[in-house]
Amino acid sequence: MLNQEISVLIAESDLETQRLYRQRLIHDPTIKLVGICSSMSSANLLLSQTSCDLLITEIDLPDGNGADLISLALTDYGVRNCVVISAKNTASDIKAAIDNGATGYILKGEPEAIDIAACVRVVASGGSPISPPVARVVLDSIQAKKGRDNRKKDGARVVASPNNPLSPRESQILELLAKGMSFSEISKTLQISCHTVTAHIKKIYRKLQVHSRGEAVYEASQLGILEK
Known part of the structure; x- marks a missing residue:
């Protein structure tokens, strides 16, 4: 996918964050911004009308949970990858997103969240953009499961x-x-x-x-x- 145009749909309710994302992506010739939706219902509607390679979503949407949107995007609409960029940093939110198929999880306030175009390119190259605090939660979860299995x-x-x-x-x-x-x-x-x-x-x-x-x-x- 590296040498192809990457189509991206974003679900984000904050208007200032929407503006920032649009500013970062709109002039990148390798990225096609399909749309920016303010709610889960509007993202669901747009997904049913078009196709995209990557969904980027906030967890906390006005009418639903971004983890549920990820599941819909992957199973019902054939989206290839889904990444979370969110202020939500609890282990339960991170685990829910990953369990539903997220290939990356970036925390707002981290440098990766600002350089959203770089995040898109990481996914396009087969990588998983992930903030260090999220990586720690994932590792802790794996180690805890290993401990339970050993017991x-x-x-x-x-x-x-x-x-x-x-x-x-x-x-x-x-x-x-x-x-x-x-x-x-x-x-x-x-x-x-x-x-x-x-x-x-x-x-x-x-x-x-x-x-x-x-x-x-x-x-x-x-x-x-x-x-x-």
């Missing part, structure tokens, strides 16, 4: 014991609790509802005479039900 691998297992008052299903759920799985993860693993998982866990707590996950794992270990 699940290191979990205890239920062994046959005459002291085990639990049913086979309850024993199975206890084993997953000991691996550090959340209720929703247990639900997905066993393909049962979260309500059913909660009901089983209440029975486990009652039978072991405990009130928490940690107490349940400890008591089961003491009874010889769980072992590493």
